[in-house]
Amino acid sequence: MEIKHSAHAGTLESSDLTVTLQPATAGISIALTSSVAKQFGDQIKQVVTVTLQKSGIQAATVKVNDKGALNCTIKARTIVAAYRAADKTDYDWEEINSWIN
Amino acid sequence: MVENKLGRQIPEPYASQYGVYTGEFTHIKHYQRAAAKVQPVKPRQPKLMQSIHDAIVATGLKDGMTISFHHHFREGDYVMNMVMAEIAKMGIKNLSLAPSSISNVHAPLIDYIKSGVVTNITSSGLRDKLGAAISNGIMANPVVIRSHGGRARAIASGDIHIDVAFLGAPSADEYGNINGVNGKATCGSLGYAKIDAKYADKVVAITDTLVPYPNTPIAIPQTDVDYVVQVDAIGDPKGIAKGAARFTKDPKELLIAQYAAQVITASDYFKPGFSFQTGSGGSSLAVTRYLKQAMEKQNVHASFALGGITSAMVSLMRAGLVDNLLDVQDFDHPSAESLAEDPHHYEIDAEMYASPLSKGSVINQLDVAVLSALEVDTKYNVNVITGSDGVIRGASGGHSDTAAACKMSLVIAPLIRGRIPTIVDDVNTVVTPGASVDVVVTEVGIAINPKRQDLMAMFKDLNVPQFTIQELRDKAYAVTGTPAKIHYGDRPVALIEYRDGTLIDVVNHV
Amino acid sequence: MPQLKRIWLTINPQAAQAWEALLKQAGLTVDRQVNYTLGLFENGELLATGSLFGSIIKAVAVAPTHRAENLLTPIIQGLLDRLDTLQQTHAFVYTKPATSRYFSALGFQNLVQTGQISLLEYGYPDFNDYLSFLRQHKRPGSAAAIVMNADPMTKGHLYLIEQAAQANPTVYVFVLSSQQAFFTAEQRLAMVKQATATLTNVVVLPTRGYLVSPATFPSYFLKDQADLNLAKQQALVDAQLFQYKLAPVLQINQRYVGTEPHSPVTAIYNQVLKATLAPTLKLQIVPRLTCAGQVISASAARRALQTRDFNSLEKLIPPTTINDVKECYDHGN
Numbered sequence: 001m002e003i004k005h006s007a008h009a010g011t012l013e014s015s016d017l018t019v020t021l022q023p024a025t026a027g028i029s030i031a032l033t034s035s036v037a038k039q040f041g042d043q044i045k046q047v048v049t050v051t052l053q054k055s056g057i058q059a060a061t062v063k064v065n066d067k068g069a070l071n072c073t074i075k076a077r078t079i080v081a082a083y084r085a086a087d088k089t090d091y092d093w094e095e096i097n098s099w100i101n
Numbered sequence: 102m103v104e105n106k107l108g109r110q111i112p113e114p115y116a117s118q119y120g121v122y123t124g125e126f127t128h129i130k131h132y133q134r135a136a137a138k139v140q141p142v143k144p145r146q147p148k149l150m151q152s153i154h155d156a157i158v159a160t161g162l163k164d165g166m167t168i169s170f171h172h173h174f175r176e177g178d179y180v181m182n183m184v185m186a187e188i189a190k191m192g193i194k195n196l197s198l199a200p201s202s203i204s205n206v207h208a209p210l211i212d213y214i215k216s217g218v219v220t221n222i223t224s225s226g227l228r229d230k231l232g233a234a235i236s237n238g239i240m241a242n243p244v245v246i247r248s249h250g251g252r253a254r255a256i257a258s259g260d261i262h263i264d265v266a267f268l269g270a271p272s273a274d275e276y277g278n279i280n281g282v283n284g285k286a287t288c289g290s291l292g293y294a295k296i297d298a299k300y301a302d303k304v305v306a307i308t309d310t311l312v313p314y315p316n317t318p319i320a321i322p323q324t325d326v327d328y329v330v331q332v333d334a335i336g337d338p339k340g341i342a343k344g345a346a347r348f349t350k351d352p353k354e355l356l357i358a359q360y361a362a363q364v365i366t367a368s369d370y371f372k373p374g375f376s377f378q379t380g381s382g383g384s385s386l387a388v389t390r391y392l393k394q395a396m397e398k399q400n401v402h403a404s405f406a407l408g409g410i411t412s413a414m415v416s417l418m419r420a421g422l423v424d425n426l427l428d429v430q431d432f433d434h435p436s437a438e439s440l441a442e443d444p445h446h447y448e449i450d451a452e453m454y455a456s457p458l459s460k461g462s463v464i465n466q467l468d469v470a471v472l473s474a475l476e477v478d479t480k481y482n483v484n485v486i487t488g489s490d491g492v493i494r495g496a497s498g499g500h501s502d503t504a505a506a507c508k509m510s511l512v513i514a515p516l517i518r519g520r521i522p523t524i525v526d527d528v529n530t531v532v533t534p535g536a537s538v539d540v541v542v543t544e545v546g547i548a549i550n551p552k553r554q555d556l557m558a559m560f561k562d563l564n565v566p567q568f569t570i571q572e573l574r575d576k577a578y579a580v581t582g583t584p585a586k587i588h589y590g591d592r593p594v595a596l597i598e599y600r601d602g603t604l605i606d607v608v609n610h611v
Numbered sequence: 612m613p614q615l616k617r618i619w620l621t622i623n624p625q626a627a628q629a630w631e632a633l634l635k636q637a638g639l640t641v642d643r644q645v646n647y648t649l650g651l652f653e654n655g656e657l658l659a660t661g662s663l664f665g666s667i668i669k670a671v672a673v674a675p676t677h678r679a680e681n682l683l684t685p686i687i688q689g690l691l692d693r694l695d696t697l698q699q700t701h702a703f704v705y706t707k708p709a710t711s712r713y714f715s716a717l718g719f720q721n722l723v724q725t726g727q728i729s730l731l732e733y734g735y736p737d738f739n740d741y742l743s744f745l746r747q748h749k750r751p752g753s754a755a756a757i758v759m760n761a762d763p764m765t766k767g768h769l770y771l772i773e774q775a776a777q778a779n780p781t782v783y784v785f786v787l788s789s790q791q792a793f794f795t796a797e798q799r800l801a802m803v804k805q806a807t808a809t810l811t812n813v814v815v816l817p818t819r820g821y822l823v824s825p826a827t828f829p830s831y832f833l834k835d836q837a838d839l840n841l842a843k844q845q846a847l848v849d850a851q852l853f854q855y856k857l858a859p860v861l862q863i864n865q866r867y868v869g870t871e872p873h874s875p876v877t878a879i880y881n882q883v884l885k886a887t888l889a890p891t892l893k894l895q896i897v898p899r900l901t902c903a904g905q906v907i908s909a910s911a912a913r914r915a916l917q918t919r920d921f922n923s924l925e926k927l928i929p930p931t932t933i934n935d936v937k938e939c940y941d942h943g944n
Contacts, residue, residue, distance in 0.1 A: 006700065006735050006736070008734075008735075011688050012684050012688050012691070012717045012718060013684055013685075013688060014519055014684070015520070018718065020734075020735055033718055035519075036489070036519070036520050036521060038489075038490045038491070038585070038587055039490070039520075039521070039585050039587070040581075040582060040584060040585065041585075042585065043582050043585075063735070065717075065718035067519070068520040068521065069520065070520055070580060070581065071582060339676075
């Protein structure tokens with residue numbers, strides 16, 4: 001999958017996050033703001049990076065605005081943002097299920 | 102660096118100066134009680150001052166002295182900001198501030214710290230902006246965090262010597278008789294202020310409701326008060342005492358409360374004449390409600406309920422289920438009204454409530470206490486002062502006092518808050534040692550401290566899921582992930598005093 | 612649970628009354644210049660509200676009795692959802708410094724803060740994207756800047772640009788991206804580019820809402836109805852954003868404006884600009900070009916267009932753009 005344009009997913013509610021993806025030339029860079037950055041900042045970045053890579057995205061400028069979301073939520077929002085940014089709606093559930101847990 | 106009994110590192114010179122924690126009751130020794138220096142008042146000598154400024158001048162307040170306030174007005178308090186503004190204007194510097202606690206509304210203190218008006222602080226807690234500023238290191242000297250009982254002890258033993266106490270008074274007469282139940286902005290009990298009045302050299306009563314002599318009931322007597330000042334408003338009544346809190350609908354809080362009530366009612370302590378203390382949080386209020394149902398059903402009356410009084414406790418007394426309320430502070434308006442009306446609702450001071458060095462405080466007579474927590478670790482140590490990010494934002498309160506003294510302490514808390522686990526490997530800051538904590542109650546079940554084998558036997562057949570504390574931690578981490586350790590700097594910003602005056606932990610800057 | 616509902620201010624006077632009462636209770640002046648309003652209701656009582664004006668979040672208030680219940684989040688989320696359905700991925704919020712931290716906590720980024728006003732933004736493309744865009748158009752060395760609406764581009768505008776172009780190695784001309792104009796933002800940008808095509812040291816750029824926009828300087832768009840005291844505070848927001856955030860990126864050390872004999876709001880803007888920019892930036896105030904004793908203004912050009920007075924129009928509009936102006940106008944009507 002490739003990022004064609006900017007897209008985002010998620011809300012500002014607590015225990016949720018917003019993930020914004022913008023096209024980039026190389027690599028995944030993440031700007032994170034999080035209410036739990038001190039305790040979980042590295043884990044959040046790791047989850048977003050792995051989820052994007054599993055979705056086949058190698059390059060993206062990512063903004064994450066986290067309100068204490070759990071990993072499952074972070075994965076879900078990241079996948080949705082990626083599909084939106086790639087203009088794809090044909091979710092391959094089997095494929096996603098194979099790596100999401 | 103000295104390691105205390107809980108393995109916490111206490112830096113010098115503080116370790117030598119205060120001593121380090123060696124156990125719950127190992128440091129209880131006889132002492133000479135401190136006393137105030139008294140400037141007698143002669144007949145026909147007035148106490149009423151024209152302004153706060155005049156009162157400050159009359160007290161002889163000078164650089165380097167210790168001043169105090171009470172926190173009964175909570176977020177509605179105008180007094181501390183009003184007095185501090187005048188002190189700053191007068192150019193007095195280098196003061197030690199020793200209020201019973203500090204609220205969000207006192208954020209202007211940040212400026213007085215920066216300008217050198219305030220150079221030392223001791224308090225039960227720090228909130229919000231001030232807590233964050235102090236955690237970031239704006240003070241050269243660390244704040245000393247004391248429990249309510251610990252503060253009463255420190256004042257009675259002379260560790261804190263208050264030169265001038267500025268006491269907000271919901272009503273007062275010109276000769277300094279004060280109570281918290283009449284006036285424009287009532288707070289009910291003045292339990293924490295009573296200690297300041299008794300031990301401070303100079304006491305200034307600041308009121309917005311001046312009544313004809315004598316102002317009764319007398320909570321703080323004229324014999325403890327030097328000056329009286331009338332101002333337009335001592336506080337915002339809405340911030341001082343809210344209406345009765347709404348009963349929580351949060352299923353997690355309700356489940357925690359239900360489990361806690363089951364633990365209490367299944368215990369041997371739950372019998373006619375038992376006593377209890379519950380707090381003012383959502384779960385805690387719900388515990389009181391569930392307890393009420395069980396008391397009615399099983400016809401078990403309590404001899405007294407203690408503490409921070411809430412309308413939930415008042416309703417138990419009105420229903421004839423609790424014989425007496427022993428009241429050091431009121432958390433809501435109906436409680437303050439009850440204190441005014443009901444002779445079995447009795448005002449007590451902080452020393453009687455919880456001091457470890459009094460001739461026996463009420464908590465020593467207490468059966469069951471329900472306490473909250475920001476964090477509990479696998480050693481049952483409890484943190485109620487620093488957030489999971491290491492920033493000071495809570496208050497010690499009566500937590501360590503009550504937990505140590507009562508017969509069964511319950512610490513109630515959700516397993517996780519958002520992504521933050523409550524049950525952790527090590528709490529950021531120890532306020533109450535694990536030795537004082539008997540049962541941890543969460544929404545997934547309870548953990549009984551193994552040192553209480555008697556409770557383990559007592560609750561063998563209890564219909565509440567039971568886990569080890571390690572299992573509870575694992576359940577929390579399974580949802581949130583294992584949190585990274587907070588990186589602190591090397592400069593102490595707060596010393597956490599145990600109730601006996603030794604240091605149980607230190608908070609460094611972040 | 613409080614319910615989130617749209618408030619139709621113009622057709623529901625009862626709700627509008629409750630809305631006004633809540634704003635006053637929260638210490639805000641009632642600003643009816645909004646086009647979408649949400650309310651959080653519980654048992655018929657309005658607990659919190661927030662509005663949109665374009666992509667600007669404003670008139671946000673929570674009842675004092677319901678503070679600390681996190682009612683701000685659903686309001687702001689609701690407004691962002693609305694922008695989402697309009698395919699707007701960016702929002703500004705104009706608020707008091709005391710409340711800006713609540714927005715920061717929600718992920719809004721602070722752009723500028725004066726003693727009275729905080730301006731924050733949310734979403735994308737954001738200010739950093741705009742700065743990257745500017746860096747791409749940066750010419751070497753120091754430069755002058757002019758900010759104009761050019762609605763439409765007049766001989767007066769061109770004269771001001773030429774004055775700056777003669778005295779400076781580079782001139783950046785910022786054309787307002789606001790859609791609250793006679794001509795669209797794209798049309799105005801094209802006009803300025805065309806009129807300055809021969810001036811090789813002039814770079815024409817869009818403001819994308821970061822200069823003299825309904826977000827940075829709402830009073831500018833109220834003109835006659837503007838509260839001049841408020842305009843002064845807002846002008847400071849705009850001036851500081853320019854001075855501290857924009858100017859350094861393009862090495863701008865001078866800003867050119869025309870004298871302002873007619874519009875009090877613009878006059879105040881120039882005044883504040885002069886006071887704020889000194890001493891790091893120099894403000895050059897150039898006397899306005901006149902035609903038959905009258906200063907040339909865009910509003911005069913618009914009047915001439917509306918009355919189809921092409922004789923007058925030709926005296927006001929540069930020959931390079933006159934046909935485009937007529938065409939755009941005819942198409943628009």
